[in-house]
Amino acid sequence: MHALALALLATGVSLLLGPVLGAVTWNATPFNPAAVPLAVRTPYLSVWLPQGTGTALNDQWAAFWNGDVAAWTGYVKVDGQTYTWMGAANLDNTTKATQKSLEFTSTQSIFTLTAGPIDLTATFLSPVEPSDLVNQSLPFSYLGVSVKSNDGNSHSVQVYTDITGEWITGVTTWTANWKTTTGKVLTHQLQLSTQALYEEVRDHIQYGSGYYSTLNTKGTTWQTGQDTVVREQFIGNGSLANTADNYFRPISYSWPVFGFSHDLGTVTSAATEPVVFVVGHVRDPAIQYVTKNNGRQERSILFWTKFKTVSSAISTFTNDYSNALARANAFDARVKADASKISSDYADVVALSVRQALGSIEITVSKKSGEYNKDDVLTFMKEISSDGNVNTVDVIFPAWPVFLYTNPALGKQLLAPLFEYQATGQYPNRWAVHDMGSSYPKAIGHNDGQDEAMQVEESGNMLIMTLSLAQKANDTTLIKKYYNLLDQWTQYLIEDSLIPALQLSTDDFAGRLANQTNLAIKGIVGIKAMSKIADIVGDHAKAKNYSDIATSYAQQWQILALSSDKTHLTLAYGNDSSWGLAYNLYADKLLNTSVFPQSVFDLRKYPSFQGLYLEFDTRLFTETKWYANHALAYGVPLDTRHTYTKSDWEIWTAGVVTSTSVRDVLVSSVRKYAADGKSSQPLGDWYETVDGSVKGFRARPVAGGHLALLVI
Structure with missing residues (x-):
């Protein structure tokens, strides 16, 4: 970047020029994401609208996060004319509604479509309930549908929706069976036969089993059967037949669907109360968990501590829609207000990130003497779309800000299984384990020690997260209970942090590398974190020793990590042509450990030409200036080996640079990428800074790291 560009940065002029997205026919607030979250609550209830540059709700089938179709169909009949408002089932005698708007918040995706003389609003609500973990654990999501007249006249309106067996499997040749339960709540239940x-x-x-439910109010009908048969029944009659097709068969054979219809009667210009549909997936037990002596424990989702049956949980959840919506609106408003203090672009990124991050976890409970043990609550995370591991430490770590912001108790429950397992002595390595199991939902550990080795990475991560939990939640339980484990990992960091051996960092796709500057930061901050931890438990001698070591290492690191021309930090010691995002400095700021000097990032302003100001440092070097000079169209590359980056690390780096302008460039680059329409998959964190194309990954929990600026 030349001097003029840097000067423009100082005045706040964005360098991210050019259109963000191709033109669409509806208003998008804040933008059209590559995929819109529809029902995103758990690793197995994660359904999105693939959108790309802008695809209407009724132009595409909904899809599971991996792209498998999860068909969800919606019709509305107005004065005898049927309109398609959701899905791609455009049958004869139907007309496509016209999408007018899309809005997404942290918890909701809201579509408004015009169907002739009425407007229909579909609100997809995936609650985020950080203050009520039982509610957060419920594996259900809402669809609320409301209509109103748009021409000043009254109209007869009926609304229809259905789902298919694709919601329970990605292999449509497999056989399913199903049943419908009637009563105050109508519920279709479907599951694989094997x-x-x-x-x-x-x-x-x-x-x-998958579940699809609605309240059995006046004018409500239901039906199961072949897709065309059930849908044409509604198209022709405005109601369903209250009949079941019990010919259980492969999901793709005569495509059985599970439908509901509501007769709304006469609709005026006043919006109707929402018709509520609930979709979900329940299994029990949920997690297989390793215990001492290589035992196995079956764990259930936390909601079972409150509800004896799935039907009672569905009934309560369905009837709670209006209250849940009010809570969601309050949560959305708080998140938006907090994030907007940084920038509107930042608020946009955060709004797209919350459901994605929390949709990766499940909150579980064990049984004791046949009863659920409310004192034993553990949370498990699936490493979606990369390895599929359970509670991967270096995936929890980048996601960590979303837990600190929403409820640190969730973070504690994510760390607890890792501590519990390693405290049994079954894991043979001295460093912290990489994950709790290679394949979700089997959290069965790595007693052979053959997990993916990230020695400094995971040990530093565990120490940093544990201290931040104590600081943010004033909860020292894990510190006191697992002090010896924390000390063991610190001893390893002392050996291998200042000059890290050839090994992987969390960015394992980039390969192994020795003498990693950024990895050394993590290890050194980890050692300093342990000094604070030792102080908390009253081990002051050890605290001073570790603090002295961290200080000494940080001083030596500044010499090792600095390029010979003193302009930047290297990617690896001694390689002057290399550099990378030093995002691990965020941990030093988060913990307020101040083990690294502010001069690493400081900028000073001096008058320059035409009354503008150039930003530079009179000290030896500054990373902030370096990033400003090396920002490409979609952000700063992760390091010099490639031009790709990761959105979480862009935001973490934005948290430590000392120029608001450079911070905003990093944030806005992520927003620009999220809105560029170059993919149709849920937000991927690994992308190209040259053209904004997706490099890999999708729907990963690391999107929780986008909340990093809200917790420092």
Whole structure:
């Protein structure tokens, strides 16, 4: 970047020029994402609208996060004319509604479509309930549908929706069976005829049941059967037949669907109360968990501590829609207000990130003497779309800000299984384990020690997260209970952090590298974190020793890590032509450990030409200036080996640079990428800074790292 560009940065002029997205026919607030979250609550209830540059709700089938179709159809009949408002089932005698708007918030995706003389609003609500973990654990999501007249006249209106068996598997040749329960709540339940406990195929779980429910109010009808038969029944009659097709068969054979219809009667210009549909997936047990002596424990989702049956949970959830919506609106408003203090672009990124991050976890409970043990709550995370591991430490770590912001208790429950397992002594390595199991939902550890080795990475991560939890939540339980483990990992960091051996960091796709500057930062901050931890438990001698070591290492690191021309930090010691995002400095700021000097990032302003100001440092070097000079169209590359970056690390780096302008360039680059329409998959964190194309990954929990600026 030349001097003039840098000067423009100082005045706040964005360098991210050019259109963000191709033109669409509706208003998008804040933008059209590559995929719109529809029902995103768990690793197995994660359904999106693939959108690309802008695809209407009724132009595409909904899809599971991996791209498998999860068909969700919606019709509305107005004065005898049927309109398609959701899905791609455009049958004869139907007309496509016209999408007018799309808005997404942290918890909701809201579509408004015009169907002739009425407007229909579909609100997809995936609640985020950080203050009520039982509610957060419920594996259900809402669809609320409201209509109103748009021409000043009254109209007769009926609304229809259905789902298919694609919601329970990605292999449509497999056989399913189903049943419909009637009463105050109507529920379609569907499941694979052949089930396999704790097994996945194409990232779909192979046991449990899918559910589709609605209140059995006046004018409500239901039907199961072949897709065309059920849908044409509604198109022709404005109602369903209240009949069941019990010919159980492969999901793709005569495509059985599970439909509901509501007669709304006469609709005026006042919006109707929402018709509520609930979709979900329940399995029990949920997680297989390793215990001492290589034992196995079956764990259930936390909601079972409150509800004796799935039907009672569905009934309560369905009837709670209006209250849940009010809570969601309050949560959305708080998140938006907090994020907008940084920038509107930042608020946009955060709004797209929350459901994605929290949709990766499941909150579980064990049993004791046949009863659920409310004192034993553990949370498990699936490493979606990369390895599929359970509680991967270096995936929890980048996601960590979303837990600190929403409820640190969730973070504690994510760390607890890792501590519990290693405290049994079954994991043979001295450093922290990489994950709790190679394949979700089997959290069965790595007693052979053959997990992916990230020695400094995971040990530093565990120490940093544990201290931040104590600081943010004033909870020292993990510190006191697992002090010896934390000390063990610190001893390893002392050996291998200042000059890290050839090994992987969390960016394992980039390969192994020795003498990693950024990895050394993590290890050194980890050692300093342990000094604070030792102080908390009153071990002051050890605290001073570790603090002295961290200080000494940081001083030596500044010499090792600095390029010979003193302009930047290297990617690896001694390689002057290399550099990378030093995002691990964020941990030093998060913990307020101040082990690295502010001069690493400081900028000073001096008058220059035409009354503008150039930003530069009179000290030896500054990373902030370096990033400003090396920003490409979609951000700063992760390091010099490639031109790609990661969105979480862009935001973490934005948290430590000392120029607001450079911070905003980093943030806005992520927003620009999220809105560029170059993919149709849920937000991927790994992308190209040259053209904004997706490099890999999708729907990963690391999107929680986009909340990093809200917790420092």
